[in-house]
Each structure stands twice: as C-alpha cells, then as structure tokens.
Amino acid sequence: MIAWFTMATWSPYIVGAGIGVLIWTAFFLSDRPLGCSTAYAKTAGMVESAISRGKAKSMPYYQKFTPTIDWQSMLIIGVVLGAFLSAYLSGTFKVLIVPPVFAEAFGNVPVFRSAVALIGGILMGLGARWAGGCTSGHGISGTLQLSVASWVAAICFFAGGILVAGLIYGFTFL
Amino acid sequence: MAFEHLRANNRAQILLGLFTGIVFGFLLQKGGVTDYGVIIGQLLLTDFTVVQVMLSAVLVGMIGIYAMKRGGFVRLHTRVGSIGATVIGGLIFGAGFAILGYCPGTAAGAVGSGALDAAIGMIGIALGAGIFARLYPRLDRSVLNRGIFPADTIPDLVGVRPGIVVVGVALLIAGILYLLTVLGF
Numbered sequence: 239m240i241a242w243f244t245m246a247t248w249s250p251y252i253v254g255a256g257i258g259v260l261i262w263t264a265f266f267l268s269d270r271p272l273g274c275s276t277a278y279a280k281t282a283g284m285v286e287s288a289i290s291r292g293k294a295k296s297m298p299y300y301q302k303f304t305p306t307i308d309w310q311s312m313l314i315i316g317v318v319l320g321a322f323l324s325a326y327l328s329g330t331f332k333v334l335i336v337p338p339v340f341a342e343a344f345g346n347v348p349v350f351r352s353a354v355a356l357i358g359g360i361l362m363g364l365g366a367r368w369a370g371g372c373t374s375g376h377g378i379s380g381t382l383q384l385s386v387a388s389w390v391a392a393i394c395f396f397a398g399g400i401l402v403a404g405l406i407y408g409f410t411f412l
Numbered sequence: 413m414a415f416e417h418l419r420a421n422n423r424a425q426i427l428l429g430l431f432t433g434i435v436f437g438f439l440l441q442k443g444g445v446t447d448y449g450v451i452i453g454q455l456l457l458t459d460f461t462v463v464q465v466m467l468s469a470v471l472v473g474m475i476g477i478y479a480m481k482r483g484g485f486v487r488l489h490t491r492v493g494s495i496g497a498t499v500i501g502g503l504i505f506g507a508g509f510a511i512l513g514y515c516p517g518t519a520a521g522a523v524g525s526g527a528l529d530a531a532i533g534m535i536g537i538a539l540g541a542g543i544f545a546r547l548y549p550r551l552d553r554s555v556l557n558r559g560i561f562p563a564d565t566i567p568d569l570v571g572v573r574p575g576i577v578v579v580g581v582a583l584l585i586a587g588i589l590y591l592l593t594v595l596g597f
Contacts, residue, residue: 245442250461251589253443254468260435261469262476265486268428269419272436274517275541278534282542298552299545308422309429314520316433317440321524324441333526337448337513340529355512355529359519359536360543362508366516367544368501368551370491373515374436376502378466380490382473384566384577387493391502396455398506403455406510411457 246328261379268309271383273375274317275366277310279303282363299367343407369394415485437521446521448513448529455510460597464589471585478578488565495559512536 242248257272264272283305286294294300325331335348344350366372369391371380377395380388404410418424443465444450453459480486509515512533514522519537522530544551563569567577 247444248439248442250443250464251468253439253445254465254470255472256439257436257465257469258472258474258476260432260439261473262480262486264432265477265489266480267415267418268425268432269487271489272432274515274520275537278516278538279541279545281538282545285538286542286545297545297548299548307426309425309432312426312429313433313436314517316430316435317437317517317520318433318524319430320434320437320439321441321446321521322437323434323524324438325525328442331526333528335528337527337529339449339452340513351529352532355533356536356539358508358510358512359533360508360540361504361536362512362516362533363537363540363542364544365501365503365505365508365540366537367541368556369498369505370493370501372505372517373466373509374517377515378469378473382470382477383488383490384474384574384581385488385490385493386561386563386566386569387491387498389566390493390498390561391505394499394502395506395509398503399455399509400457400506402507402510403452407452407456409456 243324244327244329246330257378258382261382264379270309271375271379272313273310273371273379274314275363275372275375276303277314278363279367280305280308280311365398433520436517437524440518440521441525446514446518446525446527446530448522448527451515451518452510452513460592464592464597467585467589471582471589474578474581478574482575490564492564493561494557496555496557498561500555508540 261272264270280303283294283300287305336346336351340351376388376391381392440446445462445465450459450461454462477486514530514533516537519530519533567574
C-alpha cells in the first residue's frame with residue numbers, strides 16, 4: 239500500500255479512472271464539474287478589485303464570475319499541494335526552471351524559458367476564458383457530459399496545440 | 413436531503429474544493445502529466461499519456477455521471493457553445509498549450525513538482541484571463557455569439573437517447589485506447 243504511494247508513476251488508465259471517480263464526487267457533493275481555469279479568472283478579478291474595487295465591480299465578466307475565494311480557488315491550491323505530496327513521496331520533487339526537453343532544443347536559459355512560459359500562459363488564459371473552459375473543464379468534465387461545446391473545444395485545443403508544437407519543435411511524427 | 417445542505421454550505425465547499433484539488437493534483441503528478449516533456453510529447457504525437465489519462469477519465473466519469481443523473485443524484489452542467497467562442501477560443505488555447513507546455517490544472521501540479529516555469533505560466537494564465545475580462549463586453553457583442561451550436565449535448569444534437577450515446581462513446585473510447593496499445597503507446 240505504502241509502496242504504491244511512493245511509486246514515481248501510475249498507469250495512465252488508473253490515474254484517468256481516479257479522475258473520473260473524483261468528478262463523480264464533485265458533481266454529487268458540490269454540484270459542479272471539475273474545471274481549473276475559472277480560478278484564474280477569479281484571481282484576475284481579485285487583482286482588478288485590489289487596484290480599483292469600483293472598476294472590477296462594474297466589469298460585466300466579474301459579475302458573471304465573482305472574484306471570491308471559493309471551491310474553484312481552493313481546487314488550484316489543492317492541486318499544487320497534492321502534486322507536491324505525490325512528488326515528495328516518490329522522491330521526484332525537483333526544482334527547475336527550464337524543462338529538459340526545452341533546454342535540449344533552446345538551451346538552458348531561464349530568462350528565455352520564463353518569457354516563453356509567460357507568453358504561452360497569457361494565450362492560454364485568454365483562450366480558456368474565450369472558449370469557456372480548459373483541458374479539465376471542457377476536455378474531461380465537459381466531454382464526459384457529452385457536451386457538444388466541450389467536444390468541439392477539446393478537438394480545437396489539440397488541433398491548435400499539435401499545430402503550434404509542430405511549428406516549435408518540428409513535425410516529428412511525419 | 414443531506415447533500416443539498418452540503419452543497420449550499422460555503423465553508424464545507426471550500427474544504428471540499430481543497431480536498432478535491434489535493435486528490436486531483438496527486439493523480440496528475442502520478443500520471444506524469446505535470447511534466448512538460450510528457451505534454452509536449454503528446455502534442456508532437458510521440459507520447460500518448462495525456463490522451464490515455466483523459467479518455468480513461470471520460471470513460472469512467474461519463475458512465476458514473478449518467479447513471480447518477482438517471483437516479484436523480486446529479487444534474488448536468490453543460491453550456492451552449494459557438495464557433496465564435498468555442499472554436500476561436502479553443503485554437504488560441506491550443507497555441508498557448510504548446511507554447512507553455514502545461515494547461516491550467518497541470519501547471520499548478522507542475523509547480524507542486526518543483527517546475528518554476530509553470531509558476532510563471534500560471535501568472536500568464538491569470539493575466540490572459542484578466543485580458544479576456546477586459547475585452548469581454550466587446551467580444552460578447554462581436555464574436556462570441558457567432559454560429560451558436562444547435563444543441564448543448566450530443567444526445568440532443570443527434571436526437572438519440574442519452575443511454576445509447578453513452579454506450580456508443582464508451583465503445584469508441586475503449587477502441588481508441590485499445591488501438592493505442594496495439595500501436596505500442
């Protein structure tokens with residue numbers, strides 16, 4: 239049992255099945271799907287509020303997604319903690335700035351990787367809220383509800399991702 | 413019913429959110445999908461771990477959610493999509509996915525595993541969400557409602573009973589997962 243928790247990786251099928259069961263509990267106990275990107279919109283809203291409370295309140299988007307600490311924000315904090323627990327138990331926790339695959343192609347330059355990550359993140363945050371969800375909200379929680387929008391979104395996530403990853407690293411599968 | 417009280421209890425929900433996140437993060441990390449190389453490998457179609465995790469989650473999740481819905485224990489949370497919102501937003505997301513190499517959930521998991529570039533990515537995601545909020549009134553008037561999809565769910569779209577679609581999608585997913593193992597992924 240203990241050995242199981244200290245293993246570096248589990249079968250992707252076991253992990254996927256576990257996430258599926260976790261989504262049952264989210265629907266049953268919290269009446270909500272499991273999605274990560276809403277928390278980022280709420281965080282942006284909290285920053286807007288900190289700068290100008292009146293302005294944030296007047297923005298229609300933050301009337302739809304009120305910037306408060308709730309289930310969504312705690313979910314993201316939990317993900318950081320849960321992943322740390324997993325990495326710590328298996329001894330795979332390792333501080334890095336430039337992932338090895340990136341370093342091999344572009345060199346081990348923290349400033350460059352940081353700039354790329356920031357730009358990628360901005361596009362991702364914009365796209366996630368534009369599409370109304372991310373890889374978890376649309377890609378898993380939405381598709382399993384057989385939502386038309388979520389299946390279209392998931393296909394577009396991967397279509398865009400495969401295209402741009404190919405432009406960055408070359409289309410190795412061809 | 414007891415679970416109605418639980419759902420309306422804000423403090424309990426905050427704890428449940430934290431607990432759900434811890435389990436989710438633990439699973440993502442154990443699945444290896446908090447690793448930049450694994451995600452980029454998926455987008456380069458050399459590593460199918462991300463798809464294997466996602467499709468297994470959809471298979472198990474779908475069967476359970478539709479069974480619980482039938483019993484009246486849960487309700488669906490689907491939203492209407494459109495070409496202007498879902499397709500354009502999805503493609504922008506995809507570009508960000510490839511450039512960042514994490515998604516909003518796995519970025520948080522990567523931070524927990526020690527990847528500091530993911531923390532910068534998370535700041536970027538919040539900035540991007542903030543930019544969207546600023547643009548929202550204009551986008552809502554112009555593109556977001558273009559080409560609204562005719563139905564919210566696949567069963568409604570094709571006019572087939574949900575149970576039959578669930579069986580069909582389950583077989584499709586099982587077939588794809590089997591095919592991936594045959595191909596050696």
